Amino acid sequence: MRTGNWALARLARAGVALMLAITAAGLAGPARAQGLLDIAYDPAVPTLEQVVGHPTGAAITRPEDIVRYLEALEKAAPERVRIVRYARSWQGRPLIYAVIAAPATIARLDAVKQDVARLSAGAALSPAETRALIDRTPAVAWLGFGIHGDEITPPDSALALAYHLLAARGDPLVDRILAETVVIIDPAQNPDGRTRFVHSFSEALGLAPQPDRYTAEHDQPWPGGRFNHYLFDMNRDWFSATQPETRGRVAAFREWNPVVFVDSHEMGGDSTYYFAPAADPYNPLIAQSQRRTQELFGRNRGAWFDRLGIPYFTREVYDAFYPGYGDMWPTLNGSIATTFEQGSPRGLVFERRNGELLSYRDGVFNNFVAALATLETLAGNRDRLLNEYAAYRRAAVEEGARAGDRYYVFDRAVRRGQAERLAATLAAQGIAVSRLPAGTACGRNYPQGMLVVDKAQPTGRLARALLDRNVALPADFVARQEERRKAGLEHMLYDVTAWALPLMEGVAITSCRGVDLA
Structure with a gap:
């Protein structure tokens, strides 16, 4: 529980590094920002508004602008970030991910991949070999956003997270994440579907966003933005790999062997926020160690959400059985993987049935909090996570041999x-x-x-x-x-x-x- 205790101590101090670029990136309103403005941001790292023209959470960022912004971050901080193009969509749009880590890690990424591959190989290494590998190997986290194109807040959360990790000055949590991990941000897994959604939303938007669920801006024309060009649900494609987006993602996953994997989604706007532990049933091939570690991650996310007054739930609705999902396929490879589900505004503002207003900005912020809490847990438990990952892969070999x-x-x-x-x-x-x-x-x-x-x-x-x-x-x-x-x-x-x-x-x-x- 080292991470949980450390997290709670940090949460008690000046609002922690929770609010990211509250003024610089515009993720929260004045009420949330009050008293939490002690985080300094490097002016040499551009904000989304400086590059694209709108603050984070104020508009739905288009796929081409997502790429443009991450490339601008790479230009501003090349010693800490690399942009990789791993596939193209059916409509020819690039799928990219950003690799973010400490400069010393970025300088030896090939060696890091080789070391993680050794841990993933299932070989019976000596204790000394294992210790040496783990001592020098950062833990890789893959954070995937927006595999369904009309689940719109996650990709903007990805941009906020990238900015925060690169621009925050003197923040102990960010420094620890960069030192102990490699963060891979896959910001828009379905650019064709997102483009379709943004186009239909922009066409229907009037002089001001309307919260009424029955207004045109909340009514996607067929086929909507959920699917890719060929109307395929890519969150069911992980082991079938019928789509070019999936094939590229699977190949990139195998190259990096992440020990933590996040698949960030949205659900109906009347719901709040979901993160693991999952609901029953669990696939019997999931290890008990994975289930225990999910509890560790879930408790830390819960501590962050409790501190900020963000409602959430766990262990309901979303089970861990079918291997085609973006959390289950990585889990069966040995990762600690989770789905995030944010209630969706399906636009810039949405009135829930209880009368509350859910804004796009709120959803972006909530996803950011969940992702940052995940990285905190990983950074504080790097040795444990790497050991468990290697043990899962080794156990698979031993079980098969018997x-x-x-x-x-x-x-x-x-x-x-x-x-x-x-x-x-x-x-x-x-x-x-x-x-x-x-x-x-x-x-x-x-x-x-x-x-x-x-x-x-x-x-x-x-x-x-x-x-x-x-x-x-x-x-x-x-x-x-x-x-x-x-x-x-x-x-x-x-x-x-x-x-x-x-x-x-x-x-x-x-x-x-x-x-x-x-």
Whole structure:
């Protein structure tokens, strides 16, 4: 609990570094800013208003301006930030991320990636090797914003966070985050959908924003901004990787091996704010250590929100079962991953059913607070998080080696094209697939050869989640759902409960203990 105690002590001091650029970036009104203006910001680092023309939270920043602003930050502070273009959307828009860290870390990013890759490899390192690696390796956090284009506040929160980390002067929390971590900010995961939303909102906006939910500015014309160009929900695409945006993101994830992953979303405007721990059911392949560490992160976020009077909830609605989400796929790779859900104004102001007004600025600020609290927990528990990450990957190898059905075998004679496509999909997300010639395996003859996946690999738990015919829901959860059904109540599942890729592709697959991979 070192981080939690340290956080509470900081929260008691002059408002902490909570308010970020309250005057410089305009994230909160005067009532919130009162007494919390002791943070100095470097005038050499430009604000969003200086580059784009509006203060943070005052307007919905367009995707091209998001890129322009982050490039301006890189120009102002090249020793602490790098901008990487990792993909292009279907409509040709760049997808970028910003890498932010201390100058000494930025100067050796390739070495950092190599060290994290060693920790992620699942090898049984000696205690001395592990200690040396962890002592010199910052923990990588990937913060993803706005995978649904009409979930609009997260990308502006990303810009506020980047500015705060680069412009805050003499703030102990920011200094510690930069020293102990590498922060990757993926600011706009769906630029095509966001562009569609901003266009329709701008077309409908009158002389002043209207809070009434039934006004035109809150009514997106079909198809809305949620989806990408081909109307695909990319928060269900993580393991299928059918979209170029997803493929680029998965490749970048594998390059960095983040120990913490945030997927920042919005929900209906009448709701408040959600962060993990998640609701039941939990996927059985999630480690108990991951669940305990989620509690650690959740308690610290709660402390920040309590201090600021921001309402929130946990353990409701959003479960941790289906592996296609932006929190679950990283979790099954070993990360401590979470979804953020901010009630959405779907514009600049929204009147909730209880009469409260939710502003765009409020949503941007809340996302910023949740992200900064997450980075504080990571920075204060770097050793623990790196150790747990390495242990998760190593345990996956050891479990697979002990399994009675260690190997998955695909028959290349049955729907060969689909079998090859499935193998390529698995390989693209880091699951090793071996190609064997004609022979015998699992008591069967494969005259046209076979494709084999060994569970004894650091991505073995992800492979099990994707290839097993059934991932069982926890028995106690199923019992509760039966009780609810008998009482005429709805079930508590959020989304998909079945997704086996071999069934989807119609591929013949078997599993057994012994396959000669030589």
